[in-house]
Amino acid sequence: MTKFIDMATTLSVRSFRTALLRWFAKHQRDLPWRHTHDPYAIWISETMLQQTQVATVRSYYERFLERFPNVWQLADAEEAEVLRLWAGLGYYRRARQLHAAAKQICDQHEGQFPPELEKLQHLPGIGRYTAGAILSFAYDAPAPIVEANTSRVYCRLLALTAPPSQAATQKELWTFAESLQPTSGGSGALNQALMELGSLVCTPQAPQCADCPVKKYCRAYAAGLENEVPCRPAKQKFTALHHALIIVQKQKDFLVRRNPAGGWWEGLWDFPRVDITETMTALVSKKTPTERILVETCQAAFQAKFDLHLDSISHVHTLRHGVTRYRIRLDCFRATSLRLKKLPNEFQWLPLPAIELLGLTSTGRKMLRWISAQDFS
DNA sequence: AATTCGGGGTG
DNA sequence: CACCCAGAATT
Numbered sequence: 001m002t003k004f005i006d007m008a009t010t011l012s013v014r015s016f017r018t019a020l021l022r023w024f025a026k027h028q029r030d031l032p033w034r035h036t037h038d039p040y041a042i043w044i045s046e047t048m049l050q051q052t053q054v055a056t057v058r059s060y061y062e063r064f065l066e067r068f069p070n071v072w073q074l075a076d077a078e079e080a081e082v083l084r085l086w087a088g089l090g091y092y093r094r095a096r097q098l099h100a101a102a103k104q105i106c107d108q109h110e111g112q113f114p115p116e117l118e119k120l121q122h123l124p125g126i127g128r129y130t131a132g133a134i135l136s137f138a139y140d141a142p143a144p145i146v147e148a149n150t151s152r153v154y155c156r157l158l159a160l161t162a163p164p165s166q167a168a169t170q171k172e173l174w175t176f177a178e179s180l181q182p183t184s185g186g187s188g189a190l191n192q193a194l195m196e197l198g199s200l201v202c203t204p205q206a207p208q209c210a211d212c213p214v215k216k217y218c219r220a221y222a223a224g225l226e227n228e229v230p231c232r233p234a235k236q237k238f239t240a241l242h243h244a245l246i247i248v249q250k251q252k253d254f255l256v257r258r259n260p261a262g263g264w265w266e267g268l269w270d271f272p273r274v275d276i277t278e279t280m281t282a283l284v285s286k287k288t289p290t291e292r293i294l295v296e297t298c299q300a301a302f303q304a305k306f307d308l309h310l311d312s313i314s315h316v317h318t319l320r321h322g323v324t325r326y327r328i329r330l331d332c333f334r335a336t337s338l339r340l341k342k343l344p345n346e347f348q349w350l351p352l353p354a355i356e357l358l359g360l361t362s363t364g365r366k367m368l369r370w371i372s373a374q375d376f377s
Numbered sequence: 378a379a380t381t382c383g384g385g386g387t388g
Numbered sequence: 389c390a391c392c393c394a395g396a397a398t399t
Contacts (some may be wrong), residue, residue: 033394049394056385056393090383093397127396147394167378195394204392205388235390264382323383362384380399387391 013180016217017190023213024193027200029054032061034192039113039138040071046133047094047125054199060089071111074102083267084359092268097125115139128174136187144177145191146170149198155230156202159219164230241328242280244298245273245367246310248335249376253349255338256358260346264323269355270364272308272347273330274301291315298333306344310335317370321363330363332370 028034031054033045044064048057064085068074074082079099086095101123105111113134114120120131132143146154151164154173162169180194181187201208207226215221220229248255257272259265279297280289289297295313302308310333317332350358355368 046394051382051393051395052384053386053393088384090385091395093382094395097396125396129395133394145394148392149394165378191394199394232391321384324381378399381397382395384393386393388389 016214017180017182017186019213020193020197021186021189024189024196028192028196029200032058033137037138039115039134041065042134042137043113043126043130044068044098046130047098048089050094050130051091052089056089060085071102071105071113074099075106079267080359084357087268087359088362088365090362092265094125096267100124101126113138115141117143133191136191138188140185140188142181142183142187143191144174144181145194146173146177147195149195149202150177150191151198152204152230153194153198153202156207156220156226157214157218159223159225159229161225161229161231163233165233236325238322238325238327240277241275241326242277243273243328243330244276244294244301245271245330245332245363246298246302246313246335247271247316247332247367247371247376248310248338250349252351254352254355254371256348256350256355256364258346258348259361265361267359268361268364269358270361271332271367272302272306273363274298274305276301276331294331295333298331307340309339311338312336317367319363319366332367 033042036042045057045061048061048064067081067085068077077099079096082095082099083092086092089095104123105113109119115135117128117131117135120126120134121128126134129145129147132145135141135143136145151173154160154176155164155169158172158176160169160172164170164173180190182190197212197214201212205227209215209218209221209226212218212221218226220226246255255272256269258269259267261267276297279301280293283289283293283297291314294315299310299313302310313333313335315331316334319330319332321328321330352368352372358364360368
């Protein structure tokens, strides 16, 4: 704290805050969660915003609050309904934890958010950042925050060249965030302003230092290091996966499956799919697989995994999508008939309008749109 | 301390 | 395609 003040010419943290807040008052975006001090609404927005961009969250946030206006209604909901409203946002664990936390808040805290950092952090899905956000935005309590935007802003203000992910750097960032907090109100606005600065001016690439209201406090700017700081993590390496998906139709119904516990997309619906990575890499190293090989592999994989025997399969579509460190090639097949002894109960036959209402994975929704455009009938 | 959770928007 | 995102929990 003193380090920063010493560095920042003769001006104090107070002047820093004033300059930042003046800029914020003029340039802040109009975001739906800035119109409320309801800790519940703020909690929903912060959870949705975890690792998810503002533009993506907007519509989800409004729809979710409309469906679950308060913590009691969320606690009383079916998990499937919560997942349905979350479908497409990703990180579905967040939705399940949100639901679990809502139940805890109703059962153990009489529906009130405990206005203490520690108790908030005991709730599933609420870590240090989210707890600080709820406290400062809802109650204007002096709680520091560090997330993607503020982390970058702090790193540049302090000219921290070490990787921000390192534990020691993290500690510095939280200490610095703490040192910026006002003691007599205004934490909420300050934290919002810090994030907004990171989002609009102190951007990851090509930060607009000329327009920065606090450039005179910035060590990176003074040293011409604004493009070097914060240092970037090493490039991610991806693992290639190959999945096969089947579209099976019985009159107006299509076969869909709910992902079981313990795997990816738990609780979300999709068209039946299997992993064929191993077989495919063994069969065709690098070359584009022929349709015949794809079809046979798909057939064998569904037989092995679900004891499903598919007839007359044809390859109809290919999707590519990313899941964290994986890059998945998804080959889609249409099977006109299948034989099986007994359909496991995670499967269902449903018409397209009913499938539309399920909590589908993103690929599930893509496939649904694709099928609707196909004139299968 | 590193890994694992999705998915979409943007250049 | 590469990069990035209002992180948290688990190992």
